[in-house]
Amino acid sequence: MGNRGTPKGRDRAPRGGGTPGGAFPRARPVSSGGAGRRSRCRSGSAQPVVAAKEPFAVELQAGRTYAWCSCGHSKRQPFCDGAHKTAAPGLAPLRFTPEEDARVWLCGCKRTRTPPYCDGTHKGEAVQGAPLPPRL
Numbered sequence: 001m002g003n004r005g006t007p008k009g010r011d012r013a014p015r016g017g018g019t020p021g022g023a024f025p026r027a028r029p030v031s032s033g034g035a036g037r038r039s040r041c042r043s044g045s046a047q048p049v050v051a052a053k054e055p056f057a058v059e060l061q062a063g064r065t066y067a068w069c070s071c072g073h074s075k076r077q078p079f080c081d082g083a084h085k086t087a088a089p090g091l092a093p094l095r096f097t098p099e100e101d102a103r104v105w106l107c108g109c110k111r112t113r114t115p116p117y118c119d120g121t122h123k124g125e126a127v128q129g130a131p132l133p134p135r136l
């Protein structure tokens with residue numbers, strides 16, 4: 001198990017919560033189809049793949065809309081590049097708009113129960129033992 005990209009010091013990945021302090025920043029969802037808080041489509045049968053076995057530390061800007069990759073196929077992790085359209089047509093990115101600037105941990109394993117934020121699920125064997133998709 002390599003430590004490449006492993007956060008250090010106070011920037012370590014959270015045990016729970018999407019920020020180094022453990023809390024989730026306030027964010028409002030972007031409506032795209034009436035799915036409530038999340039815009040991810042749940043009607044398809046596609047399953048996400050593990051894109052990374054650790055979360056991504058990201059600086060978010062208040063008022064800017066982000067599209068978190070929920071399928072794991074994007075080459076621009078943790079954000080969507082449109083790959084779901086061909087690789088996982090039943091899935092869609094989760095769009096959200098933070099209400100404040102914040103440094104957060106966005107999930108890379110795509111198994112979090114608190115998307116788009118890491119909740120520590122990646123530490124389990126289901127993620128750590130999973131294959132990673134090939135990268136170019």
Ligand code: FES
Pocket residue numbers: 052053054055056106107108109110111112113117118119120121122123
């Ligand atoms: S990367 Fe931590 S829950 Fe997915």
